[in-house]
Amino acid sequence: MPQLNGGGGDDLGANDEMIAFKHEGDHEEKIRESAFTESDLADLKSSLVNESEISQNSAVIRRGQQEDQRIYTDKREHLDDVPKHQDGGMYKASYSGYPFLMLPEPYLPNGPVSPSSNKVSVVQQGMHPLTPLLPYDHFNPSPPHIPTDVSQKPGVHRHQSQEISGFYQLPQGQITPSMNWPNQPVYPLPSCGFRQSFSSGLQSSSSFPRFSHSLMLQSGMHPTGIPHPAIVPPSGKQEHDQFDRNIYVKSHPEAKREKEPKKPVIKKPLNAFMLYMKEMRAKVIAECTLKESAAINQILGRRWHALTREEQAKYYELARKERQLHMQLYPSWSARDNYKKRQREKS
DNA sequence: TTCCCTTTGAAGAGA
């Protein structure tokens, strides 16, 4: 697995991920070989159902669990039939739905997309997973093919980081051969399954209201003026919409004065599972008609463990690159910063 | 309005 070979001079968490990934893989193997027998799975489902019944709408959960169980069987059969190298089929579908790919209309190089149009389709054409962070450079007025160092931090030359530049400076529809974006068809599985086509869930943008451009814009602006998903207003997501409006609607000085006192918070880069959740959440919602995040996350957690090593490795690699870019953009940032903020807010 | 729930993983704090 190339991204986990520890080579290439990339020492940003690669070892840890390797360990973690092996652990996940071992866990998965255990799941596959013993723990995930149908009876155990049924127990798991049952326990989850019970838990769900205690705390939330049980009817919906049960339906999801039953669906999951049914589809788990389908998936196992499917995995037996499909060669490993075709796992990318899922990936193609998965990342096409990555929320950060929903570029706001004014910033779409291919022209505006009407609200009723499928914004996902704009990025489904050979888009690489890490283009979620495309907005970093997408707001750069320079033509995409001209490397421009948008980072104002001394010593940080993002376009010189081959990996990063390859991912974050790609214009839409452009992909390097090294990325080897899989192009296999997605697996057709029924709803609430472990894997299935994204198309059904993402064809209607109205199904994902929070994935509209406001979601991408919630990230705020990097000090360089580059929007970044990790930057949010200090008061949290409750103000995201207002924050967006301040940036993109209010252009008069009064609006500027309103937001000036608010210092954006640089949030933690997403880990592999968070990236997976962010991508798959909408699909689970669409399939299972679930709305409660706690229940959705339970399903996603189980699906995460049901992923193959290769599938998980892609998310680990994405997360690693997220951290890498985050570190380059905010070299002085530490997760501790947000700890302190919370503590100060509480005190 | 704010916090909780629920998941996994990364990172920091403390023993």
Place this chain on the structure above:
DNA sequence: TCTCTTCAAAGGGAA
């Protein structure tokens, strides 16, 4: 070094 805690996303639900 190990264990524990916090925070990332998400949005319904409870207080």
